[in-house]
Amino acid sequence: AQTVTQSQPEMSVQEAETVTLSCTYDTSENNYYLFWYKQPPSRQMILVIRQEAYKQQNATENRFSVNFQKAAKSFSLKISDSQLGDTAMYFCAFTPTGANNLFFGTGTRLTVIP
């Protein structure tokens, strides 16, 4: 079974500070992809960053970076220089290579405080 766990239901961060959202997953697959999606209030889900499991180098996208620890099955998201527009639900998601669907965690609600 594939499961994704986000243990932080809510987090807050001061504007311009750094915050890290945690995600762990459970799978017996060796090849897979991991994603962080952002869902702003009343707006659609957008991809923040993705990581291929076969790549040891952590993915980065501007202010967003991940800490991928394959052995620990951990995939945390770091947001640097937090902005008010970062306020959203953040979902960690996983898909085995060749699978046809994403498995999502329950999300972390992030609030950026001015």
Added chain:
Amino acid sequence: DTGVSQNPRHKITKRGQNVTFRCDPISEHNRLYWYRQTLGQGPEFLTYFQNEAQLEKSRLLSDRFSAERPKGSFSTLEIQRTEQGDSAMYLCASSFDLDRRLDTQYFGPGTRLTVL
């Protein structure tokens, strides 16, 4: 706007009625997915199309649910004899699988269904 679109955005219906939602994927995407998201939860997979073929269905997709993608473009999701437990956000996503490494799913804004 070349993103995934969904209509209607909101639907309120009475228990027992049938509802149909539409999803228009990104035009060059050959894969289309339906998910359901209830309050406080992440999206859960319902079904998946490759072109016009429905290749996978979740056990969440009861026989009251049916999805089609007749010409490999837009898709419809119909729920018959709606129940209050069907109240949720229904999300559509699309992707392009020519190169599996590029198979990122792009989501639409969703259709929020409320069953009274």
